[in-house]
Structures are given as structure tokens and as C-alpha cells.
Amino acid sequence: MTVNVGVIGAGMIGADHIRRLSTVVTGARVTAVTDIDADRAAVVAAGAGARALDTGQEVIGAADVDAVLVTSWGPAHAESVLGAIAAGKPVFCEKPLATTAEDCLRIIDAETAHGRRLVQVGFMRRYDAGYRAMKEVIDSGEIGDPLMVHCVHRNPAVPERYHSEMATHDTAVHEIDTVRWLLDDEIVSAQVLTPRRTRHRFEHLQDPQIMLFETAGGARVDVEVFVNCQYGYDIQCEAVGETGTVRLPDPSGPVVRTAGRQGSAVLQDWKDRFAAAYDVEIQEWVDAVAADTAAGPSSWDGYAAAVICDANVEALHTGRIVATGLKDRPDFYA
Incomplete structure (x- = not known):
């Protein structure tokens, strides 16, 4: 199974994850990208053979998006994660899960009400x-x-x-x-x-x-x-x-x-130190989505x-x- 991933946020870490999904990780492809900078989204999406969409909700709702990867500005994370849960789609969210404990609890409540884990938080050192x-x-x-x-x-x-x-x-x-x-x-x-x-x-x-x-x-x-x-x-x-x-x-x-x-x-940079950990992290997330299971740091870990x-x-x-x-x-x- 190939997991079709929609990416919300095409900044430095978002673009790097899109590269990773396109050239390193197996079993996934990027189908949709959005960013607050529409021109940047278009460029990054084109490089991955994906299309650029105007909003995160469009990415979440797209028929050809099986799972969502959130790499936008931290204060926008909660809205995207809650949207993915409402759509019943697995979501990988770079840290922070949300910028307030209250929003983290909203995510926990929504995920619990859904009845199964959908959220993984990007604490890559575990990988x-x-x-x-x-x-x-x-x-x-x-x-x-x-x-x-x-x-x-x-x-x-x-x-x-x-x-x-x-x-x-x-x-x-x-x-x-x-x-x-x-x-x-x-x-x-x-x-x-x-x-x-x-x-x-x-x-x-x-x-x-x-x-x-x-x-x-x-x-x-x-x-x-x-x-x-x-x-x-x-x-x-x-x-x-x-x-x-x-x-x-x-x-x-x-x-x-x-x-x-x-x-x-x-080493002079975190990207060099933990590049392999990021690769393993995203590969294991894709594998879990394909297997219809959940793995890795949870919404609870993001809240804690x-x-x-x-x-x-x-x-x-x-x-x-x-x-x-x-x-x-x-x-x-x-």
C-alpha cells in the first residue's frame, strides 16, 4: 500500500520532510501541499510531483490524502490536528503538538472520542x-x-x-x-x-x-x-x-x-546530528499508517x-x- 500524504507547512522542516517522503521513505508519496506562502507551496509541491492547495482544511479533506503531516507555525498546529482527527485521518505533527496545554487537552479529548489513536508527535530523538x-x-x-x-x-x-x-x-x-x-x-x-x-x-x-x-x-x-x-x-x-x-x-x-x-x-548543526533519526521516524510513521496502527509519541506525550x-x-x-x-x-x- 502507498500512503498518500498531505503536508501542511512548506517551510524548512516541511520541505525537508517532503524530500524525505519523496526520496528516502518507502511506501509513501506526497499528493498535496499548503503553506501560508502560496508561492513557496507551489514550488515545493511541484518538486514532489504534488499539487498546491490554498488551506490546511483543503489538504485534510482531499480525497487523495490518506494521512496528514503538520509542519506549520506552532500556534496553528492544534487547528490542523483537530481537523485531521475530525476527518478520521492519521496525523503526524511536528512538536509542539500545540502551544498551550488547553489545546493539547482538546486534542486528547477529540482523539479519545474518536476511539483510536490517530496522532503522532514529532519527538525524533526516540528514533x-x-x-x-x-x-x-x-x-x-x-x-x-x-x-x-x-x-x-x-x-x-x-x-x-x-x-x-x-x-x-x-x-x-x-x-x-x-x-x-x-x-x-x-x-x-x-x-x-x-x-x-x-x-x-x-x-x-x-x-x-x-x-x-x-x-x-x-x-x-x-x-x-x-x-x-x-x-x-x-x-x-x-x-x-x-x-x-x-x-x-x-x-x-x-x-x-x-x-x-x-x-x-x-558537528555544527542539529540537522546533521539527527538526520538519520528523522528518516527512521517518518518511515515508522508511514509503516504504522499503512498497517492501520498507531506508534510513536502520542497526544499525551505532547500534552505532558x-x-x-x-x-x-x-x-x-x-x-x-x-x-x-x-x-x-x-x-x-x-
Whole structure:
């Protein structure tokens, strides 16, 4: 079966997913594309042999669209996802699922009322080979019960429009989802520490930040977010258990010895670091749609990330430890 995909949003990540669906993923083709920039939609659609439509609702309602991929501006995600659920069509939504917890709950209510899972959220780190290997070790019990997780998320630099809250909503959100998944545990509180600021930043930005989380099971998690580290894109993760540890491997690359030194290159971009994870993510989504099943991060995961991020931003501004206030997970998402 070939899954016909309609894409809402033809920006950078949307265009990249359209390329992926057209040239990398098997069992799918792009049939319709829309974007707020109609000219861009026309160009991207033509490159994929698809047609450009005026609105997201037209894409969702098209007879030759079996499933919907949402890569538009974050505040528009909820409308598109709710539209796909109403049409009974599977939908892949890049993070965030929605920009408010209330809209996430609307999606959960709609999906639950529909009676089966239709939504997958784009937390691609769950598809990275290194993180998956870590998950296998933790689940096997080889290191005992996890006690602590240490995470690092560093970027060489960020543009002036990047502000302090984005360190949570755009950056640490990946660690937040990954830790929940690795530990199969919910985050119940958040705290943010603010070290001395780097001089390599715009004046309005608190950088770096150290985020501290506690899970329902009592594990402690620290996340260092440093988005002007200058030297490269550096993602690290280590889980410490009762009898051992497991660490995320660094991306493979050649080690060069020359002029009395030994070293290897540091990646500079998230697209290079996680390109393979994106490929696996979209392939597994297409496979699930073809099999009439659901897989991957759910609407509940999108809601949990939104609530935890909101608590973390409150902790940043107040200096307090803030309870996340997560609702009880419905059995529908067990």
C-alpha cells in the first residue's frame, strides 16, 4: 500500500520532510501541499510531483490524502490536528503538538472520542540509534533502577530572536520528552538555576541555564542548556543506575592525528546530528499508517511536554521549585 500524504507547512522542516517522503521513505508519496506562502507551496509541491492547495482544511479533506503531516507555525498546529482527527485521518505533527496545554487537552479529548489513536508527535530523538540503545539497556535492568540522568544540550550560537523561555520550549523540550521515555516516568517538578551569563549572547538572554527535574519515581534529572557555547552542536546524556551507568554515544567520525594533536570534528548543526533519526521516524510513521496502527509519541506525550515546559518557564521567572501539575494519564494512552 502507498500512503498518500498531505503536508501542511512548506517551510524548512516541511520541505525537508517532503524530500524525505519523496526520496528516502518507502511506501509513501506526497499528493498535496499548503503553506501560508502560496508561492513557496507551489514550488515545493511541484518538486514532489504534488499539487498546491490554498488551506490546511483543503489538504485534510482531499480525497487523495490518506494521512496528514503538520509542519506549520506552532500556534496553528492544534487547528490542523483537530481537523485531521475530525476527518478520521492519521496525523503526524511536528512538536509542539500545540502551544498551550488547553489545546493539547482538546486534542486528547477529540482523539479519545474518536476511539483510536490517530496522532503522532514529532519527538525524533526516540528514533536515534544511540538513544534507542540507551533505552534497551535501561529497560533490561542491567544498570538497576535509574537514580539520576545528566543531560547536555549545547548550540554554537542562536539568533537575536531567541529568548530565555525558548531554552525550555524550543531546546530542552527534547530532553524533557526523552527522559520521560527513557525512564517511563513522569516529571513532577521543575527548577531552573541561572549561572553567570556568557558574554557570547544577546543582552536579553539568560544563557546558560541549568534545569532540575524530579520524576514521580524519585529520579533526579539535570539538563544543561547552553545555546552560545561557540564550539558546536553537542548533545550528551547519561543515566546513572544502582549498579551501573549508560551513556549516549557521540556521533561516529574519524579521529585525526596531526601536528602533535589528536581530535575529531564537532558537528555544527542539529540537522546533521539527527538526520538519520528523522528518516527512521517518518518511515515508522508511514509503516504504522499503512498497517492501520498507531506508534510513536502520542497526544499525551505532547500534552505532558507542554505542561512540564510551562512549569519550567515559571520556575525560571520565579526561582521556585514548581510542580508540573500533570493530570492523570488516561487508560487510552497507557
